Amino acid sequence: MQVTETRSEGLKREYKVVLPADDLASRVESQLNEIKAKARIKGFRPGKVPVAHLRRLYGRSIMAEVMQEAVNDANRKIVEDNALRLAGAPKIDLPKDQDELEKAFESKADLSYVVALEVLPKVEVGSFDDVEIERLVADIPESEIDAAIKTIAERNRPFTPKDGEAVAETGDKVTVDFVGKVGGEEFQGGSAQDIDIVLGSGSFIPGFEDQIIGMKIGEERTVNVTFPEAYSEPTLAGKPAEFAVTLKAVAAPGTLDINDEFAKGLGFDDLEKLRQSMRASLEREASLVSRRKWKRELLDALDRKYSFDLPDELVEQEFSAIWRQAEAELKASGRTLADEGTTEEQERATYRRIAERRVRLGLALAEIGDVAGVKVSDEEVAQALFERARQYPGMEKQFIEFYRNNAERLAEIRGPLFEEKVIDHVLSQSKVTDRHVGKDELLTEVEAAEKAAEDEAQKGLGTAPAAAG
The missing domain is CATH 1.10.3120.10 (Trigger factor, C-terminal domain)
Incomplete structure (x- = not known):
């Protein structure tokens, strides 16, 4: 194998590679002999198939494999001998002349081609003394810890079912079914059953929860709202909608003391441990x-x-x-x-x-x-x-x-x-x-x-x- 560098500009490298016909032929011959020892072909005893016959059957496919292997070997040699760090796979430019390529396939001529490479640049790391960074550090006040714990407490607040003629009030947890429509047509994701909502939590479309207030268990009501302009679903953003709502249950909020017992219920030793965890x-x-x-x-x-x-x-x-x-x-x-x-x-x-x-x-x-x-x-x-x-x-x-x-x-x-x-x-x-x-x-x-x-x-x-x- 002969390798000659023909270009070295910036990160670009090109090499002319010549794979001698004798070397390719020798590789093919070696593989044919390996096949001969294992081949089972009708009309021939095991191990007695003539190499010439095997060459007619498998010669071109073996040569293709041999050429690919030789090209890969040449690429490795180029990289190792020149200590190159490649930025991508080598690009192989084989002869355009089909007669020339055919002669190489038949081991009648050397295979000559060009391989183009692009290498990684050399980066001088140096020091970072000249890099100046301002890092913002947020001070967490006690009030923010209180608010965060209160939010957790609200999510764990007990509720007591209301019976009879009781109506839904702000702070109550209600269970509803609803069917939503836009322009008189139901829309995907606009219907649900047995959905719990804490009235006043602001978890639904603005105006929805307010119109549930005053409803009684079993009552049906049409709720009219408008989706926000910045709504996550573009097809609904800014559009008016109506929901047919059925109130199925109402529960009043119970008291929830934020103390050591509350903290233990969340898996902490006491309230102070909960506060420390929340701060962290x-x-x-x-x-x-x-x-x-x-x-x-x-x-x-x-x-x-x-x-x-x-x-x-x-x-x-x-x-x-x-x-x-x-x-x-x-x-x-x-x-x-x-x-x-x-x-x-x-x-x-x-x-x-x-x-x-x-x-x-x-x-x-x-x-x-x-x-x-x-x-x-x-x-x-x-x-x-x-x-x-x-x-x-x-x-x-x-x-x-x-x-x-x-x-x-x-x-x-x-x-x-x-x-x-x-x-x-x-x-x-x-x-x-x-x-x-x-x-x-x-x-x-x-x-x-x-x-x-x-x-x-x-x-x-x-x-x-x-x-x-």
Whole structure:
């Protein structure tokens, strides 16, 4: 085998490979002899089938396998001898001349072809002393803990059935059947039986619960409401509807003391232990919200910090994935790019810049993690897989087996875990300033930052990538 480098520009590499006819013929001969020892062909004794006959039967298919194996060997040799890190699969350019290819198949001529490669860029990690991050820390007041515990208490409040001529009042739990219609036609999901509602909880469409007040058990009533403009189902948003409601039962709220006994009923030693657990839970929630903001800022800083050539193949793959998703979302919304005040050319340019950012950050984070020795244990992957499987009750075992038997799918679990660990590593090496805020201020600032990021995306400046945060 002869390998000659013919191109080395940026991340592009090309090599001319010549596979000698004698070598290919020898490989074919070796395989034919192996077949001869095992072949069972009518008219011949075992092990006595002439090689020439086997060549007529299997020669071309064996040569195809031999060529593929030889090409794979050449690719491995190129990568190993040149210490290359590939960005994608090698591209093989075989001879266009069919006569030339046919001669190679018949072992009458060498097989000469070109292999094109794209390599990963070298990323100089460096230090993170120049990365400055502000981390918002939410202070959880006692009143918020009280409110959270009260919410739990309300969900566990006992109710006593009302009998006779009693009417439904605010705070009562009612059981109803209803049939909803829009424009005189029933709609999907608009009918239900034996549904419990605590009047005044605001769990139903605005105005629905208010019109149940005053009803008696067994009474039927038509409730008229209008779906909110921002309703989750677009086909119902902003539309008036009427519900035929039947009240089947009413129960009055009982008293519920928030004390040690209440806490024990939830599995805690006493009320103080419940409060400690609630504080820890609220602090975790706030920390996750804060993370969304500082993580985006950290990724922005890394995007500014690193500049290197990007593999065209990786960028194109990322762009294609983003574009398909954008097209699907646009189609689902029933809108066009013109409706959005843009053109396909503008959107493609925007999404390509986002794709480039994602690839750049993905490569940078991978190199940072490699240099730092970041690892994701099998136990961590198993735990994350189990948590994801819990979203499919009754199918957990099948879900877990599917992922464990599919390396590509399992990488979808491991990848985000690795990324988060790398992000935490970078944060630990950066200059971090904590600023204490109230929870409302935290939410406001995070929402404002995310809105600003969306606006930047519309201008083509990119957003934090899915593959890198």
